[in-house]
Amino acid sequence: MKKSAAIVVGLMLAAGAQAQECTAPEAPTLPAGESSSMEQMLEGQKAVKTYQAANLEYMACLETVFTDAEKAAKEGPDDGKTAAQKTYKEAMDAYNEAVAKEEAVAGDFNAQIRAYKAANPG
Template sequence: MKAIKYTALALALGSSSALAADCEAPAQPEMPDGSTATMEQMLAGQKAVKAFQVANLEYMKCLEPALTAAEAAAKAGEEGAIEKYQAAQDSYNAAVSAEEAVAGEFNTEIREYKAANPS
């Protein structure tokens, strides 16, 4: 199930390359399996999630000028601008969703780790 979720998000994020050629969505981190991971593996997972969040924030900042330009063009009534604006908005929203999904998945792994390693 994890692979399906990540594949869908990767496809959604990959569509943004046409909107902002210089913007590249960060790769999502590989999650530790909380039910079997060591503390060191969980800490490495946490570090990878934090790095992803920083990179994803930079990616979203990179998308913002294209989003703003597409919105202005749509408001000006330029041909095809509404579709470009929607695509830019979809890419930005996909980045937000990716960050939420990664954080949610890591939180699930933390709960599994705590269940497998009671204090």
């Protein structure tokens, strides 16, 4: 019993350490569609795709953290469950925020594409 408790505590500590390693990417600066050139819009598209790839890695890191924390909260010793639940909540909140931020970046870039097309018909 003590051995399994030590393993679970070790998992919790590892989850906490992993949380420190999960670094959210910075959202790109988007071009202003109404005043940008096609080149600038393509650079903006590339920046968005790079951001999305980095955000996917970040979310995968968070998924590992909240999965490990969930397991520790369910299977760990009672005195470690509160910390595991806190780690789980923080990782889930960060994950949901990352999803929302990526959706916002994509929506903002799509708005700039529409503005570019309106300013440059044909």
